[in-house]
Amino acid sequence: MVIENYDPLKGQMLQVLDAEGNLAQGFDGVLKNDDVLKLYQVMTLSRMTDKKALAMQRQGRLITYIPQSGQEAAAAASVYALTFEDWIVPAFREMAGWLLRGAKLKDVFLYLRGNEQGSKNMPKLRMTPLCVPIGSQIPHGVGISWAQKLKGENSITIVYFGDGATSEGEFHEAMNFGGVFKTPTIFFCMNNQWAISLPRSLQTSSKTLAQKAVAYGFPGVLVDGNDIFAVYLATKEAAERARQGKGPTMIEAYTYRQGPHTTADDPRKYRSTEEEEKWLCKDPVSRVRKFLEKRDLWDDKKQAALEAECDKIIEEAVAEAEKTSYIPEDIFKYHYAEMPQELQEQFEYFKSTLGGQHG
Amino acid sequence: MDFKFPDLGEGIAEGKIVKWLVKEGDAVKKDQPVCQVETDKAVVDIPSPQAGKIAKLFFKEDETVHVGKVLFTLDTGDSPPPVDTNQGIVGQTSAAAQEINFRRGSQQTAAISSQVKAMPAVRKLARDLNVDLSRVKGSGPDGRITEDDVRASSKGTAPVPSSPRSEFPKESVQQATGGQPAQKSYGPEDRVPLKGVRAAIARNLMRSLQNSAQATHCDRADVTQLTLLREAQKKEAESQGIKLTVLAYVIKAVAGLLKSHPALNASIDGDNLVYKKYYNLGVAIDTDAGLLVPNIKGADEKSLFDIAKEIKDLADRARDRKLKPEEMQHGTFTLTNVGSIGGTYVTPIINPPESAILGLGRMQQEPVVKDGKIAIVTILYLSLSYDHRIVDGGPAARFMTELVQALEHPKF
Numbered sequence: 216m217v218i219e220n221y222d223p224l225k226g227q228m229l230q231v232l233d234a235e236g237n238l239a240q241g242f243d244g245v246l247k248n249d250d251v252l253k254l255y256q257v258m259t260l261s262r263m264t265d266k267k268a269l270a271m272q273r274q275g276r277l278i279t280y281i282p283q284s285g286q287e288a289a290a291a292a293s294v295y296a297l298t299f300e301d302w303i304v305p306a307f308r309e310m311a312g313w314l315l316r317g318a319k320l321k322d323v324f325l326y327l328r329g330n331e332q333g334s335k336n337m338p339k340l341r342m343t344p345l346c347v348p349i350g351s352q353i354p355h356g357v358g359i360s361w362a363q364k365l366k367g368e369n370s371i372t373i374v375y376f377g378d379g380a381t382s383e384g385e386f387h388e389a390m391n392f393g394g395v396f397k398t399p400t401i402f403f404c405m406n407n408q409w410a411i412s413l414p415r416s417l418q419t420s421s422k423t424l425a426q427k428a429v430a431y432g433f434p435g436v437l438v439d440g441n442d443i444f445a446v447y448l449a450t451k452e453a454a455e456r457a458r459q460g461k462g463p464t465m466i467e468a469y470t471y472r473q474g475p476h477t478t479a480d481d482p483r484k485y486r487s488t489e490e491e492e493k494w495l496c497k498d499p500v501s502r503v504r505k506f507l508e509k510r511d512l513w514d515d516k517k518q519a520a521l522e523a524e525c526d527k528i529i530e531e532a533v534a535e536a537e538k539t540s541y542i543p544e545d546i547f548k549y550h551y552a553e554m555p556q557e558l559q560e561q562f563e564y565f566k567s568t569l570g571g572q573h574g
Numbered sequence: 575m576d577f578k579f580p581d582l583g584e585g586i587a588e589g590k591i592v593k594w595l596v597k598e599g600d601a602v603k604k605d606q607p608v609c610q611v612e613t614d615k616a617v618v619d620i621p622s623p624q625a626g627k628i629a630k631l632f633f634k635e636d637e638t639v640h641v642g643k644v645l646f647t648l649d650t651g652d653s654p655p656p657v658d659t660n661q662g663i664v665g666q667t668s669a670a671a672q673e674i675n676f677r678r679g680s681q682q683t684a685a686i687s688s689q690v691k692a693m694p695a696v697r698k699l700a701r702d703l704n705v706d707l708s709r710v711k712g713s714g715p716d717g718r719i720t721e722d723d724v725r726a727s728s729k730g731t732a733p734v735p736s737s738p739r740s741e742f743p744k745e746s747v748q749q750a751t752g753g754q755p756a757q758k759s760y761g762p763e764d765r766v767p768l769k770g771v772r773a774a775i776a777r778n779l780m781r782s783l784q785n786s787a788q789a790t791h792c793d794r795a796d797v798t799q800l801t802l803l804r805e806a807q808k809k810e811a812e813s814q815g816i817k818l819t820v821l822a823y824v825i826k827a828v829a830g831l832l833k834s835h836p837a838l839n840a841s842i843d844g845d846n847l848v849y850k851k852y853y854n855l856g857v858a859i860d861t862d863a864g865l866l867v868p869n870i871k872g873a874d875e876k877s878l879f880d881i882a883k884e885i886k887d888l889a890d891r892a893r894d895r896k897l898k899p900e901e902m903q904h905g906t907f908t909l910t911n912v913g914s915i916g917g918t919y920v921t922p923i924i925n926p927p928e929s930a931i932l933g934l935g936r937m938q939q940e941p942v943v944k945d946g947k948i949a950i951v952t953i954l955y956l957s958l959s960y961d962h963r964i965v966d967g968g969p970a971a972r973f974m975t976e977l978v979q980a981l982e983h984p985k986f
Binding site for chain 2: 266267270271272273274275276279475477478479480481483484556557
C-alpha cells in the first residue's frame, strides 16, 4: 500500500524507476513489458507533437500553445491506471494521457487553432474539454464524481491541475467537498515547479502539496512524476480506494515543465539554465527508453521506426486540421438564448470578412 | 512562398531580429530554425514551415519587423505545397481583426442612435420612472445610458409612447408608477444639460488630468522695474491704439525662454517625445460661455506691441464667440492670468497635449528684504504646472528662475 507508506508530511516521495532507468527491487510486474512499450510510444508521440506544435505557433499556424515536454510520464501513466469508464477532467498539460484515452491528434490541433470542434469528441471519450482558467475545473471533477457516487456507478473521476492551482479557492472548496462527501475523486496535481514565473517555493509554505489533503481528511501521496511506475502505482491504488467508497486521494506528481509556460513567455527571464539542465537529466521519456534498452526491448532501429511513424501521424493530423475551415459560430450563438440583433450583425460581418478562412 | 511574421505571443505587434541562422541561398529543412526574434515577451526561434531554399531575407539583424510583414521568402521547388495557402493565417486574421475594430467603431456610433445601451438596473429604473429609454441620450461610455441620465430625463418629461425599438415590452411601461416619479434631491436645484463649451472644457480637462503627470512649481518675481518700464512704454503703445499689459511682457519673455527649454514646449505622441520648433502661446480667456484658449502663433517672432495687440484682439473675439477653430488649435504652451481677478498661487491644468502652463497671480505691492533692508516692491506670483512625464522638477525650476530673472531685469 504505497499511499499509506509514503507520508507527505515527512517529505517521503515514491520513486520506483530511477533517472538511469533502474527499477527498484520488488516492483517487477507492476507494469508488464508491453505496458511500458505502449506508454513509451504514446509519450514519444506526445513529445514529438510538442516540438511540432511549438514550431507551428512560431510559424503563425497555431494561435497559442501550451508546451507539454517533461510531464509525459505523469500524464500517460495516470490515465493508464484508469478504466475507460472513468472520467478525465484535464487542465491542459496532459496530452499523452488524452492520446492514451483515444483523443485524435487532429482534434488537438483543431482546438489549438481556435476551433471548438476540436473538443466535440471529448465527452464521448469521457473527458471534459481542456480548461484554461486555472483551477476552475477542480469543482467540475468533484461534481462529476459525486454524480457517479449518487448514481451508484463503479467509475471514478481524475481531475488534473498544477501547483499554481493549489492557491486557488476552487481547489480548497473542491477538496473539502470531496472529503466531506467521500466522492470517488483523484485530485492529481502536476507539480511542475513553476506557475508561469512563480516558483514552487513561493506558491505555498507547505513542505509538500500532497500534505494539503491531510487537512481535508483524506490521504495525499507524493510521487516522482517523471516515473511511470510510481505514477501508475499511486493512481491505481487511489482509483481502488475511490471505487471501494473510501473517498478521494490527492496525488502530487513531482515533475518539471521543460519548456515555457505557453508560447508567450520566456523561461530564461525567470529561471536558470542550471536548473533546466538538472531536470533534463531526470527526463521521463529517456528514462523509459533506458529501462527498455537495459532489458533489450529497444534499440536505435526501433527508435527510428517509431519516430518515423509518429512523424507521419503528426503530419497527417496537421494537414487535416489545417484544411478544416470553419466559422466559429459558437462565440455568437451561445452567448444568449437567442442571438440579439447586434450579435447577428457582428456574426454576418465576421462571416463576410473572414469568408470561412478561419483556422 | 512568403513567410509572414506571425503574432508570436498573444497579441504582440512587432519583434526585433536578433540573429539570422541562415543566409540567402541556404537550403533549410522543415521546422529548421531560420532566425531568432525578440518580442517584448521572449526571444524565440522562428522555424521554416517547409523544406526549401531561402530565396530572400527581408530584414537585417536588429531591425524591427511588424506582424504580418514578409520576413523571408522560401523557394520550395516545384508545385506549391497544400499547406501554403494556410501560411500567415495569423497575419491575415490580424489584418482582418483591425478592419473589424475599425468597422466596429463606426457601427457603434450608428448603434447609439438606433439601439438602447443600458444596464439592467438602469432599465429597471427607467421602467419605474416611466422613462422611454429610446428617447434618452446616454452620457456613459459608448453612449450607455446611466441612472443619472434616466433621472434627468424623467424630470419634466411626459411619458412618451414606446417606440418600436424600445427594449422592454409595452405593458411594463404602462405598469410603471404612472404619476410623477420620485426625485431623490435634497432641495430646490437647477438641472442644466452639460453641453457646448462647458462639455468641451469638462472633457478636455479630464483628459489632461487623467493622461499626464502634473506638478506645479511656484515662485514670485519682483516686477517693480517692469511696471516702471511699462509706464514708460504705455503712452507710445496707446498712440498706436495698443493696450500694453504685463501679460504681454510675460508672453514675450516666455517665448524667448522656451527655445532654450524645449521640454516645456513639447508633447508625447505615442512612443515619441515631440519637441516643437514653433511657439504658439495660448492665452486663457474667461468668457461668459466658459474658458476659451486661443493662441498667438509664432509668438517668438513677434514684437511686444504685436503681442499686446493680438491678446486684445483674440480676447475681444473670444468674448464675442468669433474665434476661428484654427486660432484655438496647435498651441504649444499656455498662460492663464487669473491674477487680474485675484489670487496668488494657482495650480493651473495643462492644456493637452502641451507640456506646461504658466499661471499669473495677482500683482501687488509687498514689503521684501532687499540688500539687508525692507523695501516696498511690486510682486507678481507665478505658478508653472508641468507634465512630469516630459519635464523634471529641476528643469522646471530652472525655467522659472530664468523667467523671474527676465522679468526682474527687463530688456524689452
